[in-house]
Amino acid sequence: MQTTVPVLLPLAIDMSYDYLLPEGLFVQPGDFVRVPLGSKERIGLVLDVAVGGSGKPVNPARLKAVIERLDVPPVPAVSRKFIDWVAQYSMAPRGMALRALMSAKAAFQPVKPKMGVRLGAQIPNKATESRQKVLQVVGDHVWSKVALAERAGVGASVVNGLMKSGVLVAELMTSETLPGPDPDYAVPTLSEQQEQAARSLRASVIAGKFEVLLLDGVTGAGKTEVIFEAIAQSLREGRQSLFMLPEIALTSQFLRRFESRFGVRPAPWHSEITPAERGRIWRGVASGELRAVIGARSSLFLPFKELGVIIVDEEHEPAYKQESQLIYHGRDMAVVRAMLGKIPVVLSSATPSIESHVNAINGRYTHLKLTERFAGAKLPDIEALDLRADPPERGRWIAPKLVGEMAQVLERGEQSLLFLNRRGYAPLTLCRTCGHRFECPDCSAWLVEHRFHNRLTCHHCGHSSPVPRRCPACSEEETLVACGPGVERVAEEVRERFPEARTAILSSDLITDVEEMRTLLEKISAREVDIIVGTQLVAKGHHFPGLALVGVVDGDLGLAHGDPRAGERTWQLLQQVTGRAGREQIAGRGLIQTYMPEHPVMQAMVSGDRERFLKEEGEARQKGALPPYGRLAALIISSNNSAEAAGYARILAQGAPRSAKLRVLGPAEAPIFMIRGRARFRLLIKAQREVDIQAFIKAWLAPLPKPKGQLKLTIDIDPHSFM
Ligand code: ADP
Ligand code: ZN
Numbered sequence: 001m002q003t004t005v006p007v008l009l010p011l012a013i014d015m016s017y018d019y020l021l022p023e024g025l026f027v028q029p030g031d032f033v034r035v036p037l038g039s040k041e042r043i044g045l046v047l048d049v050a051v052g053g054s055g056k057p058v059n060p061a062r063l064k065a066v067i068e069r070l071d072v073p074p075v076p077a078v079s080r081k082f083i084d085w086v087a088q089y090s091m092a093p094r095g096m097a098l099r100a101l102m103s104a105k106a107a108f109q110p111v112k113p114k115m116g117v118r119l120g121a122q123i124p125n126k127a128t129e130s131r132q133k134v135l136q137v138v139g140d141h142v143w144s145k146v147a148l149a150e151r152a153g154v155g156a157s158v159v160n161g162l163m164k165s166g167v168l169v170a171e172l173m174t175s176e177t178l179p180g181p182d183p184d185y186a187v188p189t190l191s192e193q194q195e196q197a198a199r200s201l202r203a204s205v206i207a208g209k210f211e212v213l214l215l216d217g218v219t220g221a222g223k224t225e226v227i228f229e230a231i232a233q234s235l236r237e238g239r240q241s242l243f244m245l246p247e248i249a250l251t252s253q254f255l256r257r258f259e260s261r262f263g264v265r266p267a268p269w270h271s272e273i274t275p276a277e278r279g280r281i282w283r284g285v286a287s288g289e290l291r292a293v294i295g296a297r298s299s300l301f302l303p304f305k306e307l308g309v310i311i312v313d314e315e316h317e318p319a320y321k322q323e324s325q326l327i328y329h330g331r332d333m334a335v336v337r338a339m340l341g342k343i344p345v346v347l348s349s350a351t352p353s354i355e356s357h358v359n360a361i362n363g364r365y366t367h368l369k370l371t372e373r374f375a376g377a378k379l380p381d382i383e384a385l386d387l388r389a390d391p392p393e394r395g396r397w398i399a400p401k402l403v404g405e406m407a408q409v410l411e412r413g414e415q416s417l418l419f420l421n422r423r424g425y426a427p428l429t430l431c432r433t434c435g436h437r438f439e440c441p442d443c444s445a446w447l448v449e450h451r452f453h454n455r456l457t458c459h460h461c462g463h464s465s466p467v468p469r470r471c472p473a474c475s476e477e478e479t480l481v482a483c484g485p486g487v488e489r490v491a492e493e494v495r496e497r498f499p500e501a502r503t504a505i506l507s508s509d510l511i512t513d514v515e516e517m518r519t520l521l522e523k524i525s526a527r528e529v530d531i532i533v534g535t536q537l538v539a540k541g542h543h544f545p546g547l548a549l550v551g552v553v554d555g556d557l558g559l560a561h562g563d564p565r566a567g568e569r570t571w572q573l574l575q576q577v578t579g580r581a582g583r584e585q586i587a588g589r590g591l592i593q594t595y596m597p598e599h600p601v602m603q604a605m606v607s608g609d610r611e612r613f614l615k616e617e618g619e620a621r622q623k624g625a626l627p628p629y630g631r632l633a634a635l636i637i638s639s640n641n642s643a644e645a646a647g648y649a650r651i652l653a654q655g656a657p658r659s660a661k662l663r664v665l666g667p668a669e670a671p672i673f674m675i676r677g678r679a680r681f682r683l684l685i686k687a688q689r690e691v692d693i694q695a696f697i698k699a700w701l702a703p704l705p706k707p708k709g710q711l712k713l714t715i716d717i718d719p720h721s722f723m
Contacts, residue, residue: 006050010099015052030074073286106279116173122166181262183232198229217370219579239308246317269295297330315347380588414548425451426482436473506534642679649681662687
């Protein structure tokens with residue numbers, strides 16, 4: 001009898017396939033193997049036991065054999081459990097979770113040997129200053145030439161010169177020989193409050209047990225410094241660390257902060273790193289050579305050999321939710337990963353999500369609070385500017401009072417930031433003569449004018465066309481008018497009002513890459529810009545010492561959404577963006593333009609009473625049996641044939657089992673009914689907390705016809721988007 005092994009493939013398949021093991025080939029769970037599948041060869045993961053399928057034994061005569069075992073570090077048991085857990089929870093095929101884990105192709109290809117340099121036997125005679133710098137940092141490590149030059153702060157030619165004179169010699173690089181982060185490289189002096197929080201974090205890392213800690217500290221409290229203490233402790237314990245960020249735009253800033261604290265940069269993990277780099281990091285994490293990673297949500301799937309702590313920075317950020325392919329919430333899955341790995345996870349935020357805050361208040365999470373800004377900096381003074389009483393002039397968007405304050409700030413040589421969470425010039429364009437409105441041909445959405453690119457663009461599907469000179473409906477020339485403001489239009493108004501000021505726009509469609517973003521942020525920090533106009537790109541994480549005033553152009557924008565988190569989201573965004581002001585010596589001020597100054601969100605902003613706001617929002621969730629007090633799931637049915645989608649949605653709704661513990665709402669047309677030419681209907685399941693919502697959905701869908709052809713059914717457990 002020949003041995004077989006269960007192999008999971010990174011495809012949209014839930015079950016593992018059995019393969020024969022050829023004589024003499026030895027594999028273990030966690031190994032990667034190359035196997036035949038149909039006429040192709042695939043790489044798959046060896047599992048502990050077979051999963052999915054009918055459980056009936058397959059005729060051994062029909063089994064195919066494993067081709068080879070790959071020379072790749074094995075996936076630890078905890079990561080194998082993790083992909084299983086994520087797949088079960090999100091109701092996705094296991095293979096799709098494995099695909100997330102295997103998202104570094106180069107890791108599975110033979111490693112190309114890389115040459116580095118190290119100190120040779122040749123004694124240097126009379127080194128120049130820059131050569132000395134190199135000799136000071138080189139130590140007994142093998143460096144890549146680039147890394148060595150960068151660390152020494154010299155050009156590549158200096159390193160080449162030292163090689164020529166034989167002081168440095170070439171050597172095969174295995175990253176093992178590179179210096180790792182040093183927990184004691186630059187230990188900060190913490191404030192009393194910071195030290196208290198840091199102590200809890202260190203103790204938790206030392207205990208090495210599953211624990212969720214909510215680091216709940218106002219903007220500018222120095223949460224990062226405190227978090228670094230958890231990472232330092234993890235390093236001291238001989239374990240790896242994962243620091244998660246919601247957006248890659250923030251990575252470079254954190255790489256630098258990490259380097260100042262620990263002496264080396266951690267490995268960055270996000271969509272913009274090169275394939276070769278991904279492969280190198282994947283292997284380094286799996287072998288344990290790499291000790292610290294800073295990454296986007298997908299970094300959770302990296303096969304850490306010995307992870308000691310996970311940090312989820314800005315834990316409230318919607319960007320942690322992945323909305324396509326494998327649908328999961330990075331924060332929630334970080335908690336799961338920590339639970340499976342029996343390690344602490346730190347959720348950090350100045351504006352915690354209601355879910356995390358409720359868990360902290362209930363004692364399920366450890367609540368660590370930082371109530372003061374570091375070094376006595378004051379929180380900004382916030383005022384709601386009632387647009388009913390003090391409206392901007394016609395065709396203008398900045399109210400007189402805000403204009404007046406910006407002028408004063410400019411006079412003092414300080415910086416202002418105007419925030420509007422809307423890209424482009426104007427959200428709607430219409431024809432003055434016939435009233436024609438420009439709509440996306442494939443989505444239920446208006447086209448947004450982008451004047452800088454001179455195009456009309458759909459923000460849902462990316463459809464884009466040049467702005468026409470004639471109205472396509474009535475053929476009149478030069479009749480198009482822009483309605484409402486986007487950041488480009490606000491910037492135009494700023495330039496008209498303050499022609500002498502240096503103005504910059506920060507919006508994702510105007511900035512082409514991370515590098516350009518970094519340069520611009522540095523210019524702002526160096527105070528080479530007086531007035532910044534930006535979208536949510538500026539709201540997060542940045543530290544601008546000269547920023548005195550934040551003006552919110554449309555404070556009500558987010559409140560228009562009818563979703564259960566609209567209030568919370570708006571409050572978080574307003575807190576984050578106004579929190580950019582006054583982070584050092586300068587006193588900060590925030591002015592929020594609103595038509596609803598009496599709204600609880602505006603009240604919370606003005607009073608600064610965050611505890612009360614969080615408490616009241618939590619109570620509202622409890623009353624509505626919404627998360628975390630209840631569970632939600634959405635079924636989204638879409639098709640390019642609207643009638644077909646509607647029909648299938650009705651079949652689903654009619655087939656829903658009855659239960660006293662949950663309700664199935666809908667089907668309803670999605671708020672954005674058409675996206676990319678596909679009609680969309682939604683069903684919402686609202687369940688009590690103890691309900692196994694996945695089991696319910698499984699039982700519900702099992703007897704019903706499966707979607708075929710153009711028809712698609714998407715299951716979104718714990719939806720955060722209701723569009
Ligand atoms: P938060 O993330 O809580 O908004 P940061 O961690 O960005 O705050 O800290 C705000 C500023 O204060 C940063 O410039 C940081 O370097 C500085 N800072 C905070 N704590 C300390 C400390 N203990 N020693 C020196 N600088 C600190
Ligand atoms: Zn569109």
